[in-house]
Amino acid sequence: MLNERCCLAVLFWLGMIEKARRHFTQARHLHESDPADWEKLQDVEMHLGRSTDARKIGDWKSALREADAAIAAGADSSQLLRALRSEALLRLHKLEEADSTLTSLLKLDKSLLSWTAAKLSGMLVESYVHIVRAQVDMALGRFDAAVAAAENARLIDPGNAEVGMILNNVRLVARARAQGNELFKAAKFSDASIAYGEGLKYDPSNPVLHCNRAACWWKLDRWEKAVDDCNEALRIQPTYTKALLRRAMSYSKLERWADCVRDYEVLRKELPADTEVAEALFHAQVALKTTRGEDVSNMKFGGEVEMVTSVEQLYAATRSPGVSVVYFMSSVNQQCIQITPAVDSLCSECPSMNFLKVNVEDSPTVAKAENVRIVPTFKIYKDGARVKEMICPTLHVLRYSVRHYAVSSS
Template structure:
């Protein structure tokens, strides 16, 4: 690409920042000021004062009133383009061709002869940015008489339409190419340049393409279609790689897609391309705050403030994040996990929602507070962020690098949830990142010892050496006394050794650390059954039925525990049954006997001629198989109208649920979701 082409591409991006989207995708005040219509690359200050010398340097520019004639009296179009008067005044040092429009010499500052007029002429253009209007020859001479000018018009003619086809006549190319403009980088962001500059006309195809690509990209962005917007912003960056505005726009789309590392790179590149751009500094500061980069946020907010682009609310957010993060780190040092969690959450809510350091503190605090599921979900969201961002953090915890600290937290959470191999790998990664840290070395050693003890215990258990296996698990608990997996595994050993009380104790400890530990709950329920503690056994199996509704073994165990409990209470269990098909009821007496038996009965009133009954019938059969501890009954109202009359059933399908002879629920034409929810509710609550 030639130098002139690069100039055209830079100039075509002149007013893009008016359409640069903001960092917050959900903000309602996004401004796309200039991108609704084509934007001319001739955007400049409203009043321009220039001076240029001719090739001989003997004549000066016209008086300032000349500039006013073109820059003010002539006016500017809405997009910033120059407007030519229909009857321009005669200027000294310039020649007319007949009565045609004024013809400027093509001389440029510093040029010798340029595209100017006669050799003896020393006149120069009164405005550097003025575009020619009329038939111009490279030498400035007119070979034939110019046509008479058109009659005066009430509205000025706009030179150029934003497509690069400037002027109203045939322009002969023969003069020197204009020198590369020294354009202030802020002009690429929609601001006027700090000093006058000569803006070369942009190539029609490049300028038009860039404007159109950016317009389409912004439309997609406003609709929340960030992937489509990014695709077009990528094209804009290719067309104008040195534009800070293009980089900033693309960063906004990347933020909307959650690709914060890529957005950070584009924001930094925008600042590098245009260090005097306050908006670019402000955008970068906002992104750094989200990532928890306190020092970097402060530095760029100060730069934005110097350029009058600082937002006081951003300073307030920074102060809040910094204060809460500091208190969270201090609380971690002394083991005050509740305070550490509270302060980390406050810092995240204040604006650092993607800070990996704060998410790691939060995950560790939840782990220590025995909220393993929350700790694991927080860790999962942390790992979705780009790991490259961690290397940019300068924060340390107890002398531990932030990147290695995240690995240590990951190792501890993995180990608590039984992912021992992953825990060892994460701890080794932390040691590789920060080899000299003593705390990391100690944690890595403990993780390896616990993983080794668990592996040995598993091998011994498989070999039916249950006593030795329990010793191996106990050895692992010396290094990690809050590991629920080791407690649950040791409880299994006690069960094989028929030491039920010790099995219950270890299950209790595992459930204290991890309340939703299903395997520990199963082992405790079976241990209660061996100890004939039926009330406790039924309670555990009811919880398991809620968590595992499709597990027939759990359903059967619950049924037997309920039978045993009723037996110890002296209640009649002769009519209780488990499993089977839906029983057809043909008489009122049969119905009363069935619903009067202990347990829960579901009575389905149906008609073979009813379409809704036909549709829901397979679901009733499925529920009967899924909840075998319930007694499912079916009444065909067409064949047994007396039963329907006795139960006051007039609409089908109707479902009635009875518990120990008393009606507890009635549903007329229920949805499958409501029916299933109700059946499940009474299945797990029956005792």
């Protein structure tokens, strides 16, 4: 009976539900079955059925929920369930997670897996996995890989109409993208936009084609249309950095400075070493403050931390419009030595903020005027008013506080 239960457990694990049912029925006739196994089988069957039914009507949230439930019930190495999960994630615009789900499927122990004749809506499971792979690859811009995956599906399941239709669409989209790229390289931006648009007829939710067409609109000075295409690309793939950058650039041309600053702030966090993004953010912040009638004379890009040696110098800086961060330090204090590089880094990361440094050994009068007895001490001023004071903060607290006021000052 132990061997029978082990065999049944493996069938569950691989998601071979029909085989598991036949095996259980045989074991029950031989009085070697366990009621708990029967309940487990029914549970997996129920969730798998609900997931496939939800797929038929395009209810992708339910399809994902039920596939996850079936996997949790024991079928965690089912090729069908993982492919269902990946397709649902793709339709829900969670592209990276869809991709990682398929990658985990490919990493399963091949010696334990055997493709079966099981079908999903008339499509062989092996073919279905390749079809999902093709669509995920296409959404992530891997067009050649998408065509190859769809062709593999056709070889496995040559008579299936759905496989043939998807293969045809994948080929047409890949061809449109290639044509658009060639036209773009030739500076034929209007023709390139039409080519990318042809591809979108067959795959309306392809973020790469939307982003590529946005690049065409940018070159044609049609920045509103560029924003529209970037919005669509980001709706489908919210983490699409290239689309976010193109939208920020378009907002700049349209002088929509608040939107522009918001996008560049996100890009700054994602690309902290990109000096071009940092500079673009700075100029957008200056433009936004200018439209609000704020004084921007003290704003500088990428400057070093300014050394303060007098009370007058400190007051002149902290009472000016904008945000100033004052760092009280000592050149012999170990904690100051450790945190100073982070202060220099923050100065570069937040170019719209004014960073000041007071060496309490060289300028004791300034330290006394500010009642600073312990170093490192940080004080943040906004429009002349002190809004934050931190004594010996951790690096995490310092970064969080500085970035908080950097955003709120935009």
